[in-house]
Amino acid sequence: MILTPVIMPVSRDAPLRTPARIQAQRYASRQALKACAAGCGAPTSGWEKNDRDVPQPNEGFFWSVSHKRNWAAAVIADCAVGIDVEHILPRDDQAVFDEVANQREWEVVGGRSWDHFFRIWTAKEATLKAHGRGIGAFSSCQVHTLVDDLHLTLRYDGADWFVEHYYHDHHIFTVTAVGDGIRWLVGSMDDDATVRDKS
Numbered sequence: 001m002i003l004t005p006v007i008m009p010v011s012r013d014a015p016l017r018t019p020a021r022i023q024a025q026r027y028a029s030r031q032a033l034k035a036c037a038a039g040c041g042a043p044t045s046g047w048e049k050n051d052r053d054v055p056q057p058n059e060g061f062f063w064s065v066s067h068k069r070n071w072a073a074a075v076i077a078d079c080a081v082g083i084d085v086e087h088i089l090p091r092d093d094q095a096v097f098d099e100v101a102n103q104r105e106w107e108v109v110g111g112r113s114w115d116h117f118f119r120i121w122t123a124k125e126a127t128l129k130a131h132g133r134g135i136g137a138f139s140s141c142q143v144h145t146l147v148d149d150l151h152l153t154l155r156y157d158g159a160d161w162f163v164e165h166y167y168h169d170h171h172i173f174t175v176t177a178v179g180d181g182i183r184w185l186v187g188s189m190d191d192d193a194t195v196r197d198k199s
């Protein structure tokens with residue numbers, strides 16, 4: 001199955017950090033999920049989570065969503081999958097560098113920088129989400145190989161996981177590349193969540 005992750009803009013009508021904005025983020029992620037489902041023949045409803053917030057398979061389709069203030073993303077696959085988005089915005093405190101990766105992992109990606117930080121962060125979150133885990137498991141998920149500018153491998157739970165990054169509007173989107181290829185789609189909320197091909 002070719003993965004077609006969909007990214008969708010979040011409505012900016014509601015102020016940042018308000019419940020209404022969070023709701024808008026979540027809405028955009030579900031619009032992205034609907035677009036994914038339409039593209040791969042998955043069900044249009046029945047996308048439920050368990051009591052730990054972990055997305056549950058729906059008629060054999062696995063799914064993952066991510067949403068930040070201005071962008072949301074979703075992906076559907078025929079096996080466990082994870083997606084994550086982050087705004088590439090340097091923070092004040094570089095102490096987080098040591099929290100996200102160890103010295104060996106930083107060397108693998110070519111040294112400490114904010115760009116590399118967000119690659120590692122989203123790669124680990126996507127991989128852990130594919131396992132139904134959260135950031136509590138960060139240190140047990142390790143960057144293993146730098147493949148190229150858009151791909152990394154990670155090692156988690158005794159297996160290697162390949163991830164692909166996609167950059168858009170100063171954001172990084174990362175998906176576990178579990179399919180036969182990846183075609184990123186960018187959606188628009190203006191015309192009923194239509195998507196266009198970015199491959």
Ligand SMILES: CC(C)(COP(=O)(O)OP(=O)(O)OC[C@H]1O[C@@H](n2cnc3c(N)ncnc32)[C@H](O)[C@@H]1OP(=O)(O)O)[C@@H](O)C(=O)NCCC(=O)NCCS
Pocket residue numbers: 026029049052053054055064065066067068083084085125128129130131132133134135136137
């Ligand atoms: C899961 C987690 C990584 C999500 O990351 P985030 O940057 O906060 O949020 P994102 O927008 O990227 O993703 C949110 C989506 O992830 C999904 N999600 C939440 N928990 C998940 C999990 N354990 N596994 C997979 N997906 C999960 C949900 O669908 C959620 O969207 P929704 O609330 O609209 O349904 C993060 O919230 C986390 O680590 N939480 C702590 C969970 C945990 O580890 N608890 C045990 C203590 S260590």
